[in-house]
Amino acid sequence: MRRTMLFLPGNNAGMLANGDILGADSIILDLEDAVSPDQKDSARILVRNALKYLNYRGCEVIIRINDIETPYWEDDLEAVLPLKPDVIMPTKVSGADYIHRLAAKMTEIEEKNGMEVGKTLIIPLLETTLGIENAFEIAKADPRMAALYLGAEDYTADLRCKRTKEGTEIFYARTRLVNAARAAGIEAYDTPWTDVDDMEGLQKDTELAKALGYTGKAVINPRHVDVVNAVFSPTEAEINYAKEVFAAIEEGKRLGKGAVSLRGKMIDKPIVERARQVLENARAIYGGEF
Amino acid sequence: MSKLINSIEEAIRVTGLKDGMTISFHHHLRNGDYVLNMVVDAIAKAGIKDITINASSIHEVHAPLVDHIKxxxxxxxxxxxxxxAVGKEISRGIMKKPVIFRTHGGRPSDIMTGKSHIDVAFIAAPTSDDMGNCTGKIGKSACGSLGYAFSDAEKADKVVVITDNLVPYPLTDFSIPEIYVDYVVSVDKIGDPxxxxxxTTKITRDPVGLKIARYAVECIQASGLLKxxxxxxTGAGGASLAAAAYLKDIMVRDNIKGSYVMGGITGYMVDMLNAGCFEAILDVQCFDLKAVESIRTNPKHREVSGSQYASPTAKSCAVDGLDVVILGATEIDMDFNVNVHTDSNGYIMGGSGGHSDTAAGAKMAMIVAPLVRARVPIVTKKVQCITTPGSTIDVLVTQRGIAVNPARQDLIEKFKAAKLPVVTIEELYDKAMEIVGNYQPVELGDRVVAEVVYRDGTVIDRIRQVIE
Incomplete structure (x- = not known):
């Protein structure tokens, strides 16, 4: 479950030290855009030491590495991968080749360090028009692929249009990306909301992403975490409905019925699957039994 | 008749100030105060020595004191x-006699009961008439409340009011009445506004501070006291003020009508009053312009004396009626003792103020602090200096968990029921050590540079010289 993926600058020791208490399901320790070229090496050391010495309890750690076209990405991987981060996030991914190269390098480092191969997953940032067109190929490029993540700022620049709060210009990218991810059986995460103080806009934008099929969103400010978490958390009504689904199935079994219906609607496989996921998320978020 | 005299020099002469005497000041002009320095400079020029200064607080602006001590x-x-500024020099041992630290309640208590005797009180007043009716609510140097000066005015042998806004007699909305005042001096400026x-006092945007504030408010809700x-x-520090902002939202949402709010008053307290969260502000000290404006115009925003705020020997005082106080700490130890006197290197940089008074009075005294500040953990085995005894502290809120004083099993149960992240203070210590590791303790000498007098008059701790 990654309702929120919170970006933290890889060169900010204070933020790194407190990354796990900000309420995000995942934190992205950023070696790319947040770090200027003259600080790439120090940020790399800082992030490596954070992974080594800090215990990010109950919080997934994602490392955003530099673009494969820069001189930094291999050093980034060599520094952080041996410390077993949960996920590597490559940027500006435009085709499956990129993932092949990255995965091969990850495997090489894992083998060299005597680590289990394939444990660290990949969530690429798709932020080019070509990347959006190739979304499905990218999504199924490697078994490490856990999700696709849309980056709308660079994407709209590539598209040569203005990024707006309404987001009409990224509607195609949003739907194409989520469709590709689902077709490949992986998750889809939405682009961050960039106006730090506009909480109402954040709420609306997140609700739109959820309505389109997204299950999480990147955030660039800790103050956005709660709003996004709330939108992607199952509601009480959803939890109750999910419980009813399983109760109805149990009841059907007891009565020896082949097909079971609830509130006048047949319970089919997708409904069961969704109910299972709702209860699983509810357990992860609220604790206890559902 | 007029009590107006020409200068501070004349005041020193006519009050009979001489070697060995004690003079007093309030700190309502905070870091903008000119009066303490002007008076002590004049005393030095007059060739007077061996003076004791009893001031409610010493700020950075009072750094010239260091030379007068030397x-x-x-x-x-x-x-x-x-x-x-002065604290560091005191810690280096520049003064033979130890500094006496009291609390905001202990000081007026000792003055009113005659334990501390003041020969001459110099009272900076943003507005006064020529008979000494004075106030802090108006004038170019307005500071709001003059609460800490009330006891000095009442009990000092001689009282000199120093103002930069002399108005015709009678000033009607006075805080301190003429009956206590011997002389009035008019000067160009009593301070820097x-x-x-x-x-404006701003709420922190630091996500760690906000997280701590959120937890603090959840504790208040879970305690059952919020009704x-x-x-x-609450204090005016980052997380404390953020907690007040969160609390306001909840009180407005749930239509909770509080009784009174106290402390260093900021615009946020005023907003809470105006939003109907509280019936009254009891104000012993204003911190910002909005608070000054409010105390001047809103009868529900009441100036109170230091005694009424916190004196343990007054017949009653407001801290005893507090439900919740949110306080800061530079260190807190395994017994919940709190230090707000010295910094991580052992130098004096603070003091109780109302810390120990409110902790003693409130039903729930909470410390809010990040577990690690820069390189130094807040939770430690033993504090360098006990400002406030752990027996009066109920809860420590950090971003990595909430530790409750084991004496408060009732709160532990309530917090756990509310699914708050309750941990032991030992666990918090271990977590801090995981991050920062062990570090070398500060080396202190044997010489005592300050005595910390608890509000009941006992010496609760002694601060020792720092060896450099």
């Missing part, structure tokens, strides 16, 4: 708070 003009210092009050009649004090 030259023997000032040989005794008594206060409730001392900023780092920029240092007296802040323009109609709720009384509250």
């Amino acid at each position: 030259s023997g003009v000032v040989t005794g210092l008594e206060c409730n708070y001392m900023g780092a 920029k240092g007296i009050v802040s323009g 109609d009649g709720f009384s509250f004090q």
Whole structure:
């Protein structure tokens, strides 16, 4: 479950030290855009030491590495991968080749360090028009692929249009990306909301992403975490409905019925699957039994 | 008849100030105060030595005191708070006699009961008439409340009001009445408005501070104390103020009508009053312009004396009716003892102020602090200096968990029921050590540079010289 993926600058020791208490399901320790070229090496050391010495309890750690076209990405991987981060996030991914190269390098480092191969997953940032067109190929490029993540700022620049709060210009990218991810059986995460103080806009934008099929969103400010978490958390009504689904199935079994219906609607496989996921998320978020 | 005299020099002469005497000051002009320095400079010029200064607080602006101490003009210092500028020098051992630290309640208590005797009180007043009816609510150097000066006015042998806004007699909305005042001096400026009050006090945007504030408010909710009649004090520091902002949202949402709010008053407290969260502000000290404006215009915003705020020997005082107080700490130890006197290197940089008074009075005294500040953990095996005894502290809120004093099993149960992240203070210590590791303790000498007098008059701790 990654309702929120919170970006933290890889060169900010204070933020790194407190990354796990900000309420995000995942934190992205950023070696790319947040770090200027003259600080790439120090940020790399800082992030490596954070992974080594800090215990990010109950919080997934994602490392955003530099673009494969820069001189930094291999050093980034060599520094952080041996410390077993949960996920590597490559940027500006435009085709499956990129993932092949990255995965091969990850495997090489894992083998060299005597680590289990394939444990660290990949969530690429798709932020080019070509990347959006190739979304499905990218999504199924490697078994490490856990999700696709849309980056709308660079994407709209590539598209040569203005990024707006309404987001009409990224509607195609949003739907194409989520469709590709689902077709490949992986998750889809939405682009961050960039106006730090506009909480109402954040709420609306997140609700739109959820309505389109997204299950999480990147955030660039800790103050956005709660709003996004709330939108992607199952509601009480959803939890109750999910419980009813399983109760109805149990009841059907007891009565020896082949097909079971609830509130006048047949319970089919997708409904069961969704109910299972709702209860699983509810357990992860609220604790206890559902 | 007029009590107006020409100068501070004349005041020194006519009050009969001489070697060995004690003079007093209030700190309502905070870091903008000119009066203490002007008076002590004049005393030095007059050739008077061996003076004890009893001031409610010493701020950075009072750094010139260091030279007066070195030259023997000032040989005794008594206060409730001392900023780092003078504090560091005191910690280095520049003064023979130890500084006496009291609390905001202990000081007026000792003055009113005659334990501390003041020969001459110099009272900075943003507005006064020529008979000494004076106030802090108006004037170019307005500071709002003059609460800490009330006891000095009442009990000092001689009282000199120093103002930069002399108005015709009678000033009707006075805080301190003429009956206590011997002389009035008019000067160009009693202070720098920029240092007296802040323009606007801002809530922290630091996500760690906000997280701590959120937890603090959840604790208050879980405690069961947040209901109609709720009384509250919080500091003006980052997380404390953020907690007040969160609390306001909840009180407005749930239509909770509190009773009173206290402390260093900021615009946020005023907003809470105006939003109907509280019936009254009891104000012993204003911190910003909005608070000054409010105390001037809103009868529900009441100026109170230091005694009424916190004196343990007054027939009653407001801290005893507090439900919740949110306080800061530089260190807290396994017994919940809190230090707000010294910094991580052992130098004096603070003091109780109302810390120990409110902790003793409130039903739930909470410390809010990040577990690690820069390289230093907040939770430690033993504090360098006990400002406030752990027996009066109920809860420590950090971003990595909430530790409850084991004496408060009731709170532990309530917090756990509310699914708050309750941990032991030992666990918090271990977590801090995981991050920062062990570090070398500060080396302190044997010589005592300050005595910390608890509000009941006992010496609760002694601060030792720092070896450099």
